[in-house]
Amino acid sequence: MHSIAKFFMSRFLYFIGKYAASARLDPREWFFLLLLMPLATSRTVRASELPPYSAPSVTPTQMPTAFTAEWGNYFVSTSSYAYEQWQREDLFVDGCLNIGAGIGNPRTAVAVEVDYNLESFRGIPEGGSVDLRVGRSLVDRPHFKAAIGGGLLRAFTYGQLSKEAKSAYGVLTVAWPLRPGDANFRQTLQLNLGAGSGRFQRIDQGWLPSQGVVASLGVELAPNIGVSAGWVGRGVNATLSVVPARGVPLFVSLSGVNLDNSGDAGRAAVLSLTWGGSFRTATF
Secondary structure, three states, X not given: OHHXXXXXXXXXHHHHHHHHHHHOOOHHHHHHHHHHHHHHHHHHHHHHOOOOOOOOOOOOOOOOOOOOOOOOXXXXXXXXXXXXXXXXXXXXXXXXXXXXXXXXXXXXXXXXXXXXXXXXXOOHHHEEEEEEEEEEEEEEEOOEEEEEXXXXXXXXXXXXXXXXXXXXXXXXXXXXXXXXXXXXXXXXXXXXXXXXXXXHOOEOOOOOEOOOEEEEEEEEEEOOEEEEEEEOOOOEEEEEEEOOOXXXXXXXXXXXXXXXXXXXXXXXXXXXXXXXXXHHOOOO
């Protein structure tokens, strides 16, 4: 497209030059024409040099990752969800709000992320929670990245959420490009593997928590589309992430929660809008 635009621009300037020569323009007209030429050329360059997409998410919803926010990273996310209620046919519909930011540098020391969660729009007076996450980069190379992290979900709570159990986790995240030689789309593949307590523990038939292993795999299908799936401790979750516009850190995600209906706990669907937050995906 850039070469085609250059061709038409060169022909345009050629015919303008021929017209100017035949029309015998005076010095003021020549000056005005010279002013227009750089303007037309610069517009062509700007149109061809489009800003890149933010990296789409390649980690399924509720899955922890070692890539945490650092200095300058933040996100604001709102979600609407509907889930099956135990032994009932109707769906429960609600929404939530999540805000987070980071401090520190995971490559020189550690990064610490603090998230605030308003987990129910219906139950706003019932309280909220604060999550703490820590991440440390192990390898940061052009063709491979690895990090280790941990966190404590619901580290601080108020209201009714204080009755919910805290959830600790540790996770290893690795990522590499599947197309390292492609300057436009290197196609990140990302793997998370870890363990945790609380919400990451499976509930057995006796309603007792057991193992808390978590694992997920995600890949970029296009520069602005990512897909991921994994076991998050109590079921299989999957997420489709789309970045609608270039140069805008807006993410639209559609997720399925507990798709295998583990423990007969019911399935859920989640639609999320997030501003910021591309730090969760490794970029190459």
